[in-house]
Amino acid sequence: xxxxxxxxxxxxxxxxxxxxxxxxxxxxxxxxxxxxxxxxxxxxxxxxxxxxxxxxxxxxxxxxxxxxxxxxxxxxxxxxxxxxxxxxxxxxxxxxxxxxxxxxxxxxxxxxxxxxxxxxxxxxxxxxxxxxxxxxxxxxxxxxxxxxxxxxxxxxxxxxxxxx
Numbered sequence: 682x683x684x685x686x687x688x689x690x691x692x693x694x695x696x697x698x699x700x701x702x703x704x705x706x707x708x709x710x711x712x713x714x715x716x717x718x719x720x721x722x723x724x725x726x727x728x729x730x731x732x733x734x735x736x737x738x739x740x741x742x743x744x745x746x747x748x749x750x751x752x753x754x755x756x757x758x759x760x761x762x763x764x765x766x767x768x769x770x771x772x773x774x775x776x777x778x779x780x781x782x783x784x785x786x787x788x789x790x791x792x793x794x795x796x797x798x799x800x801x802x803x804x805x806x807x808x809x810x811x812x813x814x815x816x817x818x819x820x821x822x823x824x825x826x827x828x829x830x831x832x833x834x835x836x837x838x839x840x841x842x843x844x845x
Contacts, residue, residue: 705732744791748784749805752798755780755835756809757816760824763842765817773840781838799832 703711712729715738715755719728758780788794798805806828814821835838 685740702727702729705729709725737787737803741791745797746785747787748794749788749801751780751784752801752805752835753812755784755809756806756828756830757822759830759842760813763783763829764819764823766814766843768817777841778838781836784836798836800827802832802835 702715705712708815716728716733719725720733755777758776762769762773762777783796788797810824810826811821813824817823827834830840830842834842
């Protein structure tokens with residue numbers, strides 16, 4: 682469907698003027714709305730292909746970042762649960778459950794990331810361990826240098842190191 686350059690599209694609450702498209706660096710929200718409108722209308726010759734492609738890639742990367750972040754928190758709380766049994770809190774257990782659920786949701790949305798938690802376990806463990814050391818103020822030597830849990834244990838909804 683061809684459109685004249687002067688034609689305006691309505692996208693949400695924004696009127697999109699094809700003569701004066703927003704720049705990627707100037708107004709990201711408007712740029713995003715304009716690019717989506719251009720694609721939907723078939724006005725592909727006006728689409729900022731390079732930046733659209735970059736943004737699509739970043740969506741996939743954000744799924745990876747979310748898994749990384751969730752894994753780091755999960756490992757932090759598993760370590761605290763195991764190595765500070767006298768100070769166990771329901772909040773740690775709740776966080777452990779929440780992180781597992783949220784990781785599973787990301788993987789359900791993006792099944793290609795099924796192996797990602799295992800592939801990045803070493804890096805996630807380093808950050809989770811450092812956070813556990815900081816939070817507990819226990820000597821760093823208290824915690825193992827490598828992850829003492831398998832990926833299956835980490836993601837298992839029923840696993841808690843040292844019991845409930």
